[in-house]
Each structure stands twice: as C-alpha cells, then as structure tokens.
Amino acid sequence: MPHSTATPIRMSPCAANTLNPIRKLVDHLVIKPNPDKEFLRLSIGDPSIFGNFNPPPELINAVAEQLQTSCYGYAPAHGLVNAREAIADYYTTDASPVTFNDVFITSGCSDALRICIDAVGSSERNILLPCPGFSVYQTICGNRGVESRFYNLDPDKDWEIDLDHMRSQLDENTAAILVTNPSNPCGSAFTKQHMLDILKVAEEYGVPIIADEIYHKMVFNGESHSFGELSRNVPIISCGGLAKRWLVPGWRVGWIIVHDRHQQLSEVRTGITRLCQVIIGSNTLIQAAIPQILATVPQSFYSETLTKLNFAANLLYTELCEVPELKPCMPQGAMYMMVKLQLDELFDIETDMEFVEKLISEQSVFLLPANIFGMDGWVRIVLTVPDDILRDACNRIATFCQEHSTKRCTEKKKAIEEL
Structure with a gap:
C-alpha cells in the first residue's frame, strides 16, 4: 500500500560521509564583504581566475589541432596509449x-588521488595524511570509510615532516x-635529503x-625531485x-604513475585499472593533445611562471x-603561503x-582559515593574484591588524578612561 504522506528519503552513508571543507566554506560563506571596498579573493588555488597566469599558446594549439x-x-579507460607513452617519456x-x-x-x-586511496585502502586499514594538508585527502578517506591518521609538518623547519611523529602513527x-x-x-618543497629520510621510514615499516x-x-x-626517481x-x-x-x-586531466622496482604492486595495478573503468576514462580530446603539449611547451614558459610566483611570494x-x-x-x-596569526596580540579575535x-x-x-587544513591559528594566501591586488590586500590586512591589535586597543581604552 502506498504511503498517504510523503516520506523523506535519506541520503546514503557514502554521501553523508562526504565533506569537502574548502567547498563548504566557500559555497556557504554568509559573511558580507564591506560594500565600500572591492572584494579581493585570495582564497582559491585556481591560477586562471585573474587572467595574469595563462596557459602557453603551444598548449592551446595542441588542443586545437586535435579538434580536426x-x-x-571512448578511449581505453586508463588512457590513450600515445598519451601514456608521452607521460612516461x-x-x-x-x-x-x-x-x-x-x-x-x-x-x-583529485581523481587520481581517489583511485589510489581506493586501490590500497579499506575500512579495516588507515592511511597517513599530512597536517596541515589538502582537505580533499580526508574527504576521500571519509567517503570510503578509510581511517585518516595525521602526521605533523614543522613550520619552523620549512614544513618538513616530523618523522618521529610519523613513526608514532604507523602500525x-x-x-x-x-x-x-x-x-x-x-608552499614547501622538500630537500632531496629529507625525501630520502621519508623513504627510509616507509621502507622501515614496509608501506608504499x-x-x-x-x-x-x-x-x-x-x-625538484620526485619520490619515484629517488626510491629504490x-x-x-x-x-x-x-x-x-x-x-x-x-x-580535468591527471595521471597516476606506478614506480614498483620489486613488483610489489601487481594487485594494486589491477585494482587501479579496474577503478579507472568506473567513469570510463577522462577527456579524450585533452588526452590526445598531451604528446604535443609535453613536446612543444618551451622551458621559458615554466621559468616565467615560477618567476612570477616567486615575486608574489617575496612581495x-x-x-x-x-x-x-x-x-x-x-x-x-x-x-601558496601560510601565515601564522599572533592571536595573543589581537584584542578581539580568538581563532x-x-x-x-x-x-x-x-x-x-578573503583568505582561507587553515583550520580546514588541520592547522588552527593560521591562514593560507594564494600567490596567483596580480601584484597590485596583492599590495592592496597587504595594506588592508595591515590596517585590519592594527585596528584589532591588543596594544592599540589597550592604549585607546586608557586614553578614554583618562578623559
């Protein structure tokens, strides 16, 4: 018999356990900006937003030629062979x-990360994640019922991994x-020696x-080194x-590269192939352009991009x-740049x-609060913003901090009491 009244239909546990903290914050932010000031978004790591970081013409041409x-x-679910060959080279x-x-x-x-976590994780196992770290990692693990464990990064050592703390999380x-x-x-980049030290811990515990x-x-x-080239x-x-x-x-084209000198990941490779079949492959037009993109984009493009980012970081x-x-x-x-808030020097701000x-x-x-990355008392600022906007933002941030400084507020209060 049909119900006489409509019954709410519950979401699945998979959906209920899926939460992206960044999207939740950005999509549901209810704080209204000051209407007298232009809204400056220094929050999202999308280099295309402001138009000052553009892809090279060689990349555009490579895609345009594939239109013909x-x-x-459909392509093979795990990618066109010529594209995979180009990436391998x-x-x-x-x-x-x-x-x-x-x-x-x-x-x-992000899809590559999802597939990797799916290929090795399970509800009976845990995966170690960095803290602070990109929040999507925890989103994927939570969605899959995989336990997230966190190892600390040390801001006083250029965000190197606290290897002793990492060891304490392994089992x-x-x-x-x-x-x-x-x-x-x-915004950190590990030294070669630190990467080798990380590999030593992983080898000691026998984990990929x-x-x-x-x-x-x-x-x-x-x-710049990759873990694949350094690992033995x-x-x-x-x-x-x-x-x-x-x-x-x-x-939306990414890739997974398996480095497996001792053939320990044979089953995992099979699992990755099967998981690629869930969405029947990625964008074939962009895939087809990959060989030309990797062959024709000049080194000068990469160098110029890094020069602009480095200038923004120094500014x-x-x-x-x-x-x-x-x-x-x-x-x-x-x-990106992480900035610590000296909260004890801010009068009416606690988080x-x-x-x-x-x-x-x-x-x-608009900056991102670093609590969404697991690090309370910090904010993250993106570097892909035009220089004039960065300078304006810095001036506004400085003004804001001055107006909320404990010292300023104490002096102001004292002056009022003396009147």
Missing part, C-alpha cells in the same frame, strides 16, 4: 625509467603514507607512498596532472613581515575563522 581528428569517442630518468604500462590517465589529479594496519611535495597549503606531485617541478630555487625499495604511486604547472585546472613575505600580529612563512614552491570573517566584513579580503 577523430577524438570524439616526460617522467623517465636514468635512475627511474617509466613505461606506458606504468601510467594511468585520470579525470584530474600494521597502515595501507600507505600520503606525502605532498611541493605542498598545498604550505602515495605521492601527490601535482606541483612537481614548481620549485622556486634549487632542484619503496613502492611509489605518484599523482600528477595538467592543472597547475600548465595552468589549466578546468581541463607578500616582505609586506606581512612588517605586521606585528602576523608571522608569514616564506614558501619554496607551489602557489583563524574569526580572523577571516572579520577581515571579510571590514576589509573585503
């Missing part, structure tokens, strides 16, 4: 050769260690590393894509170091979220 071909149908080094059989093409790097049920390098949100390397080679100074004994499942280095996050760091209530950390790569909300309402500047 027959890239209209691009990442191959003398120390770490890669073949097309090691490459799986995905719908963006016999650990499926993998997820490492981000260069880092979102920290899932390496989020979407910002690979986006290092301002010095060399630890299996590495590396995730990358076109989004950041080529400045096209909306094209932000120099300006914010002048604000007593803030302690910026100079980034070494990627597209990073409160700082962000009041900064929006008073100065119309």
